Amino acid sequence: MNNQLENQGFERNWSAYYQAVEGRPPRETLLTALSRFEALSAEFPRFAVDLGCGDGRDTVELLKRGWRVLGIDGEAEAIARLQNRSDIDRRRLETLVMHFEDLVLPKSVDLINASFCLPFCPPEHFPNLWHKIIAALRGGGRFCGQLFGDRDSWAIYPNMSHHSRAQVEELLQPFKIELFQEEEHPGMTALGEQKYWHIFHIVAGK
Template identity: 70%
Template sequence: MKTQSNHPMTHPVDGHQWTDYYQAVEGRPPRETLLTALTKFDAETTFGTLRFAVDLGCGDGRDTVELLRRGWQVLAIDGEAQAIDRLLSRSDINPQLLETRVERFEELVLPENVDLINASFCLQFCPPADFPAFWQKIVAAIREEGRFCGHLIGDRDSWATYDHMNHHTREQVLELLAPFDIEHLEEEEHPGKTAIGVEKYWHLFHIVARKIA
């Protein structure tokens, strides 16, 4: 299923076309946070169990494809129609296990009893005023003992200066993760570049957490 969005076709920070970003990251492997979460699920899963994941900000599918490859049912969501088009055009997906939506985070209604919500380098694009309610939707959607994996940007990240993007201190990240058992929390901070070569200062939190409440 696809729904349409009026989300702009340019990146909300640097003005480049999203197409430039998709081309720059094409062929890259799944994120380490996702792989870590999947390893933990593999240690728990009994034979024949069908797991269900929501991949937020799925892009052209670098994480979605890995979930499908492992036999997960996936709802892949992105605010850009061209991202979903690129995902659906891939030859390495299993369409029988995949549902897609073009939808903005602040408008999103999530399903219930999700095993895993994956959000790789995308949650910062939820408007700050909408983020608290959106995060509560994420927490509520994950079943007990399900997981969240993904990233949040820190308060010292270059993008933290933009008032249309959200960011968090370490203390705020820990507060957000209060309903979870934190299985992996890595704080990364250094100068660098974006995928398309734009200079920026990175301050990131890499997260894998298991819901306990």
């Protein structure tokens, strides 16, 4: 890939992406985190923030299990798709259109779910974003989601955040690791593009 393309930064046709992933099940990292919570009794609805919620593949699962959810996405179309779903309980759902660099999170969150979205935070804003995630989680809360590794084929894009394994391990220092899987292989994107994947799948308790 030439330098001109690299310097342009990564761009995604989000409308096409939402159509491509419509109806897909919740992410395994979310299901793992939820299983950890369900091992404990709770007398009140737990509260989750679903970052980069898209059209709600993870939000729907949280709502089905009785959680209160704040769904946040930088794309207004994503929030519109989520709000228009027929399989959600809107009484326990709030939504916001907000970009990572402007993100404001509530306090005492039980779960922050960030499925395949954090790499789209520009690198100059990532440290502050990660600090906000840690600060928003209550003691006993959890983070689940993905980070992209430095050997991922999208690591050439200057507007995306990628991390080495050592950097990810450093980011997770404030947490107790419950799931940490490194995935690396050639494959395809949801839009059928060839891609080399380098992914860290994470569930971690605070």
